Structure formats: structure tokens, C-alpha cells
Amino acid sequence: MRPERTKASAMTVFDSNAYDGHEAVIFHADPAFGLEAIVAIHSSVLGPAFGGLRMRAYASDTDALEDALRLSKGMTYKAAMADLPFGGGKAVIIGDPRIRKTEALLRTMGRFIESLNGRYHTADDMGTTVADMDVLRMETRFAHGFADASGKPPPATAFGVFAGIRAAVAQRLGRDDLDGLGVAIQGLGNVGARLARYLAEAGARLQVADIERARVERARDEFGARAVAPERIHAAAVDIFAPCAAGAIINDRTVGEIRASIVAGAANNQLDRPCHGAALKEKGIPYAPDYVINAGGLIDVACEGPDYDPARMLERVARIYDTASEVFERARIEDAPTDLVADRMVRARLRSQAQSMIAA
Numbered sequence: 001m002r003p004e005r006t007k008a009s010a011m012t013v014f015d016s017n018a019y020d021g022h023e024a025v026i027f028h029a030d031p032a033f034g035l036e037a038i039v040a041i042h043s044s045v046l047g048p049a050f051g052g053l054r055m056r057a058y059a060s061d062t063d064a065l066e067d068a069l070r071l072s073k074g075m076t077y078k079a080a081m082a083d084l085p086f087g088g089g090k091a092v093i094i095g096d097p098r099i100r101k102t103e104a105l106l107r108t109m110g111r112f113i114e115s116l117n118g119r120y121h122t123a124d125d126m127g128t129t130v131a132d133m134d135v136l137r138m139e140t141r142f143a144h145g146f147a148d149a150s151g152k153p154p155p156a157t158a159f160g161v162f163a164g165i166r167a168a169v170a171q172r173l174g175r176d177d178l179d180g181l182g183v184a185i186q187g188l189g190n191v192g193a194r195l196a197r198y199l200a201e202a203g204a205r206l207q208v209a210d211i212e213r214a215r216v217e218r219a220r221d222e223f224g225a226r227a228v229a230p231e232r233i234h235a236a237a238v239d240i241f242a243p244c245a246a247g248a249i250i251n252d253r254t255v256g257e258i259r260a261s262i263v264a265g266a267a268n269n270q271l272d273r274p275c276h277g278a279a280l281k282e283k284g285i286p287y288a289p290d291y292v293i294n295a296g297g298l299i300d301v302a303c304e305g306p307d308y309d310p311a312r313m314l315e316r317v318a319r320i321y322d323t324a325s326e327v328f329e330r331a332r333i334e335d336a337p338t339d340l341v342a343d344r345m346v347r348a349r350l351r352s353q354a355q356s357m358i359a360a
């Protein structure tokens, strides 16, 4: 039975605020298995669309559509900036994963993804796991993320964020090391806790916040981190603020309170609105655009397969240092916010690839 949620009176893709020239949006339902899903393909200019499968109890169909549109665009930008041969896509299943996620439902989703014949490749995301990808793979060749040696994005993501932080420090503080620098980490989950280790090993002094007390205590015991209240961590008097929890942490309320000299973390969509990127620039705070420095996990998944070599993968992730440095340098020369500069770099790359495809 269809669960209760708001049914949009006139949901159209093209009118959506999140629509940005997406190539395809495909709706799929299979009432027999309770499946209602959307696959959004933002761009396949650089390769087949890639992006995780999110399962969530959306309040409305419109919310689900907007999530798929917004996240698939983000994947295009992340893959393009990391120089990966992928486009951007995202799939959402509408429904509470704790109640409605069954093997039958996942296999039905797998058949739907298979029917797209490689136009869209999936992986785990919020509400799905690598174990779910094993189930999907019973039906499709296009599900990534393995529970074995390869395909474990968070460590690679943390390593990439660490590289991005070092690039920001070199640019803003003119130093190659982090010894003695203060870093405030918001969120000590899969990525944040690993980032904390890299930073502590590099000699940084940590201030940390998490809504899960045990995670804060672990960081305190392992790294001598100082605990800060979650609602005040953005305002810590440190050199670097590293958001590694939810999005939109740089917003009207917080932006004026940030005391760090650099904002660089793993969280997706850190800027609530583009004006907050401009506000950070006005304050002289370089912001490492999220998709530039949190692409390590995607790079890891791109490397997976029989020839997976962790050292080679990490070498690739380490190049995030150069990419982030280029963004900072262009932003300095153009006197523009880093997020706008990064977006422009991606759009130029997409345009040039599209033109060469037309010419060929």
C-alpha cells in the first residue's frame, strides 16, 4: 500500500527549482513490490551517469524529485572536477528503508537499473548499504560498492579532504605542514573520524563535535581532542573549520560567527546558498568547495575491479591537492568566490567535451 505523503498537485520536472538541463528523469513504479523510484541523469557528456541510490521516507514526491535532480547535478560536477570518465546521476527510492527495504524491492530496483543498459551506474548512499549492492547485483551489472578490499569510500574521502585541507593551508597560511594548527571538526562519522586521525598525526590540535557522545569521547581519548557543543563548533577559534556532518552549515546564522581562516570539510552542500560563498570570500576565508575535496570516495569506486590497487587509488586521490590549489589560485586571480570558480571550471570542461563530441 502507498504510504501517506503529500501528493504534489502539479509536479513537473522542468518547473522544478532543481532542474538544470538534466538529460533524463525516469520514474519507475512496481506496486507488486511497493517500489516507487526516480532516476535522474544530469549529464552523460563525460561518461555514463554515476551516483548513489538513496532510500528515504520523503515527505512528498516533489522532495524526492528535487533530491534526485540536485544530487545528480552534484555528481556531474564532482566527477568532472576529479577528471573521472563519468557523468552525474542519482536514484531515489521513496520509502522508509527501516520498514520498506526488502530483498524483493531491491531486486526490482536492480532490474530497473539494468533496463537502463548502463546509462546509469549506482552505489550505496543514505538508506542503502554495500550489502544492498550485493542484492542489486543479482539483477544488474551496474551496481558498485563492494564489502571486500575495494569500494570503501569513506577512507578515501577522508584522505582527499585531508589533501584539500593541506592545499588550503598552503594557499592561505603559506605553510606545508599542519603542526600546531587548530582544526574544528563537525561530525565524527565515517569520514570525520578518519580525517581526525590524519590531522592528529600531522600535529593539528583538534576541537570536535558530534551529536553522538561516544564519538566525541573516542576522539578525546585517542587524539586529545577538545569537545565543543555541536551548535557552537562552527564558531570555534581555530585555523580550519572542517564540516563533516550535514549540509547547509554555512548559512545566514553561522557565516558571521566563523572565526577560522579556512573552511574545508567533507560534508556535501556546505553552503546554504551561493551568497554564503561570497560572504566567506568577503571575510577573507578560503572555502574549499565540497565537491572538489570530497571526491575521494568516488575516485575509489571508479578504481574498483579486479585490478584494484589501493596505493594507485590513493595516488589518484592525492591529486585533489593540485585540483584544490588550482581552484584557490584562480579564485585569487579572478577575485571571485571559490565555489563559483570551481563551477565555472566544470562547465568549461563539459562544454569543451560536448563540442569535441559534436565535431567528431
Ligand code: NAD
Residues within 6 Å of the ligand: 153, 154, 155, 157, 186, 187, 188, 189, 190, 191, 192, 209, 210, 211, 212, 215, 230, 231, 244, 245, 246, 247, 266, 267, 268, 294, 295, 297
Ligand atoms: P556519517 O553519517 O558516518 O557521519 C556523520 C556524523 O555527523 C555522525 O557521527 C553524526 O552523529 C554527526 N552529526 C550529525 N549531525 C550533527 C551535528 N549537528 N553536529 C555534529 N555532528 C553531527 O557520514 P559520513 O559518511 O562521515 O559523511 C559525512 C559528510 O560527508 C556527509 O555530508 C556526506 O554526505 C559527506 N560525504 C561523505 C562521503 C563518504 O565517502 N562517506 C563522500 C562525500 C561526501
